[in-house]
Amino acid sequence: MPTAPDAAPPELAAYLEGLPEPHILFDRRYRILAANAAYRARFSPGASVLGRTCHDVSHGFAVPCDRAGESCPLARSLTSGQRERVLHLHHTPQGEAYVDIELVPLRDATGTPAFFVEKMAPLGVAQGQASARGLIGRAPAFREMLALIARVGPSQASVLLLGESGSGKELAARAIHEASPRAARPLVVADCASLPETLFESELFGHERGAFTGAQAARPGLVEAASGGTLFLDEVGDIPLPMQVKLLRLLESGTYRRVGSTELRHADLRVVSATHRDLPAMVAGGRFREDLYYRLGGFPIRLPPLRARPGDIPLLAASLLARLAPRRRLQMAPAALAALAAHPFPGNVRELRNVLERAALLTDGDTVTAEVVARALAIGAAPAGQPAAPAARRGGTAREAQRAALAAALASHAGDRASLARALGISLRTLYRRLAELDGLQAP
Numbered sequence: 001m002p003t004a005p006d007a008a009p010p011e012l013a014a015y016l017e018g019l020p021e022p023h024i025l026f027d028r029r030y031r032i033l034a035a036n037a038a039y040r041a042r043f044s045p046g047a048s049v050l051g052r053t054c055h056d057v058s059h060g061f062a063v064p065c066d067r068a069g070e071s072c073p074l075a076r077s078l079t080s081g082q083r084e085r086v087l088h089l090h091h092t093p094q095g096e097a098y099v100d101i102e103l104v105p106l107r108d109a110t111g112t113p114a115f116f117v118e119k120m121a122p123l124g125v126a127q128g129q130a131s132a133r134g135l136i137g138r139a140p141a142f143r144e145m146l147a148l149i150a151r152v153g154p155s156q157a158s159v160l161l162l163g164e165s166g167s168g169k170e171l172a173a174r175a176i177h178e179a180s181p182r183a184a185r186p187l188v189v190a191d192c193a194s195l196p197e198t199l200f201e202s203e204l205f206g207h208e209r210g211a212f213t214g215a216q217a218a219r220p221g222l223v224e225a226a227s228g229g230t231l232f233l234d235e236v237g238d239i240p241l242p243m244q245v246k247l248l249r250l251l252e253s254g255t256y257r258r259v260g261s262t263e264l265r266h267a268d269l270r271v272v273s274a275t276h277r278d279l280p281a282m283v284a285g286g287r288f289r290e291d292l293y294y295r296l297g298g299f300p301i302r303l304p305p306l307r308a309r310p311g312d313i314p315l316l317a318a319s320l321l322a323r324l325a326p327r328r329r330l331q332m333a334p335a336a337l338a339a340l341a342a343h344p345f346p347g348n349v350r351e352l353r354n355v356l357e358r359a360a361l362l363t364d365g366d367t368v369t370a371e372v373v374a375r376a377l378a379i380g381a382a383p384a385g386q387p388a389a390p391a392a393r394r395g396g397t398a399r400e401a402q403r404a405a406l407a408a409a410l411a412s413h414a415g416d417r418a419s420l421a422r423a424l425g426i427s428l429r430t431l432y433r434r435l436a437e438l439d440g441l442q443a444p
Contacts, residue, residue: 153179166350211260
């Protein structure tokens with residue numbers, strides 16, 4: 001295999017230096033030969049990266065990314081013979097951050113790739129560590145979703161977000177908007193599930209004075225408010241059938257009319273929609289227009305449920321607690337995290353937030369224990385709409401939740417009973433009592 005020179009061609013290094021985005025140049029042995037000012041300022045202020053390997057600088061890996069669980073754009077480019085694009089979680093001076101990487105091979109006179117240029121675009125809409133805002137996660141399912149958001153964000157394509165209630169569809173919509181050229185303009189949310197059919201058209205398109213009883217003045221709609229930006233149609237599966245044809249016209253022609261007006265208006269916006277419903281089944285049942293379904297679903301992205309990414313619960317818990325109780329600096333005991341990981345969370349991240357809010361209120365000190373998590377899970381355990389369970393049944397629910405929390409703690413703890421009690425945030429005497437009460441569960 002040919003060996004690339006030890007230094008970057010001066011004209012190429014000078015060209016990269018003038019680019020506004022972070023760029024590096026490296027050879028087939030992963031050695032960085034040039035890094036422009038934007039890269040140095042963002043990823044290595046005050047430290048030289050020349051001569052180091054890209055995988056060492058970006059990840060702290062001693063071996064190439066594809067041998068350490070990541071996707072290596074260089075290896076992919078050598079196989080495909082063309083440019084490659086991947087999403088990586090990089091080490092930066094500010095902590096770990098998601099970076100969208102585009103690699104371009106540069107060929108020598110024989111047509112063999114000799115150098116590789118990487119353009120790096122930090123993806124500020126998501127974090128791989130606890131954060132006060134944005135999407136948070138590191139699990140493979142989360143990263144697959146994030147890679148799709150990074151791909152489609154800068155485009156004008158219509159995006160359909162699919163996922164269970166509470167899985168973060170509005171956050172994903174905001175991430176798509178913030179990754180787009182429209183980020184400086186509004187993101188307007190239309191909650192389709194909460195709009196009554198009689199007012200849907202007026203809310204979406206606006207109305208003229210006197211268009212209907214109570215319309216005492218002309219009023220712009222959500223489409224107008226989103227001009228130049230993004231319109232997010234949340235729970236699009238709840239749009240009434242009569243309105244679906246008018247929405248289709250907006251999507252296909254970019255035009256609409258206010259209620260009570262014959263004037264045709266133009267809309268400059270991008271549409272992102274979301275639903276937890278099975279739209280193909282609704283199409284088959286005649287409850288959703290097939291043409292609208294295909295128009296909305298130009299680029300579908302499925303959001304993973306929380307149970308598909310249990311490894312992200314510690315990150316999410318730390319972030320949510322910081323938002324829910326910013327002055328208290330609450331910590332999660334290891335056994336408390338184990339108890340959360342053992343819960344299926346049918347309500348996804350929204351349910352996790354509710355549980356942590358209860359846990360914060362039930363915690364007197366600075367550590368949330370497994371016992372508190374069990375109580376937080378037990379509160380309000382009856383399904384919505386059903387009468388409250390009798391006291392004996394509520395006690396049984398709490399008992400089962402405590403059993404699950406303690407069982408998770410026992411399974412995850414390798415020390416003796418004293419250290420287990422410390423991890424749970426309770427006294428050794430209380431631990432023995434809990435073990436006896438919960439049908440004699442045995443500590444390790």
